[in-house]
Amino acid sequence: MSKKLGLSDIYSVAVYGIKARKGRSIMTSIGIGIGIAAIVSVIGISASGKADLIATLESLGTNLIKASPTSGFFGTQDDLPEGVLGMVERIGPVEEVTSTTQTDLLVRRSDFISELEGGGISVIVTNPELLDVVGGNLVDGRFIESGLGSLPVATLGSVTANRLGIKNLDTPTKILINNEWFGVIGILEKLSIHPDLDRSVFIGYKVAKDLFDIDSEPSTIYLRANPTYVEDVVDVLAPTMNPENPDQVEVSRPSDALEAQQAAEEAFTSLLLGLGSVALLVGGVAIANVMVMSVLERRMEIGVRRSIGATRSEIRTQFLLESILLAGLGGFLGVLLGAGITVGYTRYADITFSIPVWQVLGAILLALIIGALAGLYPAIRASKIQPAEAVRS
Amino acid sequence: MNKNNTVISLNRVSKTYEGPPPVKAIKSVSIDIHDGEFVAILGESGSGKTTLLNIIGLLDGVSKGKVYIDGQDTTSLTDNQLSRLRGEKIGFIFQSFFLLPGLTAQENVAEGLLYQGIERKTRMDKAAKVLKQVKLGDRLGHLPRELSGGQQQRVAIARALVQNPSYILADEPTGNLDKESGQNILDILKELNNNGKTVVMITHNRDHAKAFKRTITLTDGEVVL
DSSP: OOOOOOHHHHHHHHHHHHHTTHHHHHHHHHHHHHHHHHHHHHHHHHHHHHHHHHHHHHHHOSOEEEEEEOBOTTSOBOOOOTTHHHHHHTSTTEEEEEEEEEOOOOEESSTTSOTTOOTTOEEEEEOTTHHHHTTOOEEEEOOOOGGGTTOOEEEEOHHHHHHHTOOOOSSOOEEEETTEEEEEEEEEOOOTTOHHHHTEEEEEHHHHHHHHOOOOOOSEEEEEEOGGGHHHHHHHHHHHHOSSOGGGEEEEOHHHHHHHHHHHHHHHHHHHHHHHHHHHHHHHHHHHHHHHHHHHHTHHHHHHHHHTTOOHHHHHHHHHHHHHHHHHHHHHHHHHHHHHHHHHHHHHHTOOOOOOHHHHHHHHHHHHHHHHHHHHHHHHHHHHSOHHHHTOO | OOGGGEEEEEEEEEEEEOOSSOEEEEEEEEEEEETTOEEEEEEOTTSSHHHHHHHHTTSSOOSEEEEEETTEEOTTOOHHHHHHHHHHHEEEEOTTOOOOTTSOHHHHHHHTTGGGTOOHHHHHHHHHHHHHHTTOTTOTTOOGGGSOHHHHHHHHHHHHHHTOOSEEEEESTTTTSOHHHHHHHHHHHHHHHHTTOEEEEEESOHHHHTTSSEEEEEETTEEEO
């Protein structure tokens, strides 16, 4: 009894079937290709987005807590009780705390702009600590400082700077708050999770009191708690700030919003992955279909191979491997397409490109497994064709 | 002739296709074919020719009797053993050539050695040599569709020959060819036989059968003496 076929021979026999029908082979593998492309791009895009989201979460920290009065019945905001900052500071795990006071001051680029055109920018009176507490960074200049006293200077949020057309502080720049000129001393970077702060102009409490007679009653407080006790601080914060009406204080963790966003994206990703899997399944069925047809068409080939010495298992291996290779071809094309889509999307959305290699390998492996499953039945069928029947012309 | 060089020996072989209704295709046929013989098995359609071809070609089993190839009893062999035996002992030539359409002439011939565990380079070298023998040395790289019917059948003969089989088993090899090409194929088979190869051809064409040294006529599943 002669020895069995070598690996390269087994491979070339399987490749023969694919190469002899190139057009059909490519069409057949498209189904798997689309499925894999969908899976790879979903994995890639979600991994790329997640990397950015996690970076934001890390830079932000999950121990930032924001507390503000609940909106009144007509949308008006109640003020927080006096001395609230001191009360909050006395909560053990609170590490840093600062407050802001919302104003209805009008911001304009210059006095040529009508007072009616405010542009949705608000003036927030705050302490120098705010920058640290919310984890902000400066594009240019500096944040308001306590030493500035009643000097009319302001730091701009990123959206504010953009709307006022101030890109940097290379030349001295002034803006008009109500009817007082303020020098711009700094511009903040975008604070991804505080869109309200991005749209603000920050000025100090002293200058606010001197020029606009604004009291230091805080409307919002921001604090950093010891990460271990964040939940506890959240629980006691409202009763501490307003013991009589704790329900009038709204406590939130900005990181919660991000985490919710992340969870939502993950749910969406699962849905897309599910759809990709369905595409894979359909692709697998398509391969099985074509292989069954192929076996019927290639009875002659099977007959010839059996008559020149092929055993049943060699015929079975040939068709099984052919099916696996078809799926592998689809998987390969799918990975390329999926990676391309991911690159395109990350460029478009301006997020960091990231594709987890093991997941891509897993996707290809999945394609190969589906190819094997799809090829199993046709291959067994091919091997069961009687040689005497196969060579009957 | 002694038993040692009996290539094919059928000993009271019967083949019944299970019905319904059961068909007795071959009824107690005994044939001995010796080394170097040039035999035509002649029969009308329905005479059991194809069944006999399948049995001699080890493509199908028998219902009764024994089949010996080179003195070896094949009736108790497994499917795998039969497959290997076909590859080693029998060179098939089919009416419709049965070349693989995607392979060149040389590759088609080399395929004849594929399942014998011979490496590709040796296969291709041997294939080129045998193709020269059937006067297709200048057609090695041609695909079957680029060859005439006669040339395709010569490629098929080369594929059978490259295995260096104990016997060539040809099933109506001229059936799909014009008269001239058909004659050409017969001449090649005759030349192979002159060089010592055992050739068994199955045909319904009495004119072609005349060229053979021995004719076995089959009628209604039985050998007519």
